[in-house]
Amino acid sequence: MIRAAVVGAAGYIGGEVLRLLLGHPKVEVAAAVSSRYPGKRVDGPHPNLRGTTDLAFCTEEQLDSYDVLFLATPHRATMKLLPRLAPKAKTVIDLSGDFRLRDAEEFARRYGAEHTRPDLLGEFTTGLPELAREQLAGADRIAAPGCMATAAILALTPLTDAGLIEPDVDVDARTGSSGSGATAGEANLHAERSGSMRLFATSGHRHEAEIAQACGVRPVMTATGVEAVRGVQTVCRTTLREGVTEADVRAAYRRRYADEPFVRVVAQRRGLYRLPEPKILLGSNFCDVGFAADGSGSRRLLAIAALDNLVKGGAGNAVQSLNVRMGWPERLGLEFPGLHPV
Structure with a gap:
């Protein structure tokens, strides 16, 4: 049994980390840090945890020593916190965007601030087991990728690994309101968000850099923000290289994900859920990926992925990475399959 602490535990991602770790057979949640609710029970902001724990939030100053520290802190805050928090645990798993990119200049361009610890960027391994399983096995600094980036990367990787597509890719992402966090502002009030499909970040989205870094595209x-609370779907419009067939594409997906515990290839010709749909993945650590070829004979191909932004797009990826780091079965604590109907 290892001891874990979660910093930023009152937010949506922090709450999901708590939920998953409280059900994990090899982890004791020893501390949950919140600057907003010190001394308050964690099942206040996370009512789904009622009856599962008597844990109360603590302050950063009350932290002791732990085996693993999860940082569910805001973008641009983690890089300032890390130097003083890193000594608290051997293994640090960051769920913010601060250590996802390896290039400090690219970080500054995408996040609108200079990176205060560029010397630490090279210490972090990408917390996406499907891409970095071998590196995670010995990693003590892990950076979980963004939710929409995770979906796009998993949709594109079989195609880029096999050299099946041209490098220019158009990524169309849709996300639920929880992606904005528990302290989102006026734009995410129910009265403003309900019924809307709000296009945001129309150019230069920060996840472009993560996708380029991982896939070489x-x-x-x-x-686009949609009506849902949870869920991400990405539709990647690609162009097949000359001579590539739909059979080549299907074989690449099957081959790449044949042994992956949390990636399922969903590309059927008929049925209500014939392509990846986030609704049936809510609460689960699965990412469904699929594709749709243009039947007219052109080289256009849609690569599609869906996931729960708070689980496989965040906390679940982090816990899965911890499982790999510790040499445990990857499904440990992540067995929930999702619900249908919802």
Whole structure:
């Protein structure tokens, strides 16, 4: 049994980390840090945890020593917190965007601030087991990728690994309101968000850099906020290289994800859920990926992925990475399959 602490535990991602770790057979949640609710029970802001724990939030100053520290803190805050928090645990798993990119200049361009600890960027391994399983096995600094980036990367990787597509990719992402966090502002009030499909970050989305870094493509990405609370779906418009067939594409997906515990290939010709749909993945750590070829004979191909932004797009990826780091079965604590109907 290892001891874990979660910093930023009152937010949506922090709450999901708590939920998953409280059900994990090899982890004791020893501390949950919140600057907003010190001394208050964690099942206040996270009512779904009622009856599962008597844990109360503590302050950063009350932290002791732990085996693993999860940082569910805001973008641009983690890089300032890390130097003083890192000594608290051997293994640090960051769920913010601060250590996802390896290039400090690219970080500054995408996040609108200079990176205060560029010397630490090279210490972090990408917390996406499907891409970095071998590196995670010995990693003590892990950076979980963004939710929409995770979906796009998993949709594109079989195609880029096999050299099946041209490098220019158009990524169209849709996301639920929980992606804005528990302290989102006026734009995410129910009265403003309900019924809307709000296009945001129409150019230069920060996840473009993560997708390019992981897949070696030139992505252009837009994101749309939709009615859902949870869930991400990405539709990546690609162009097949000359001579590539639909059979080649299907074989690449099957081959790449044949042994992955949390990626399922969903590309059927008929049925209500014939392509990846986030609704049936809510609460689960699965990412469904699929594709749709243009039947007219052109080289256009849609690469599609869906996931729960708070689980496989965040906390679940982090826990899965911890499982790999510790040499445990990857499904440990992550067995929930999702619900249908919802």
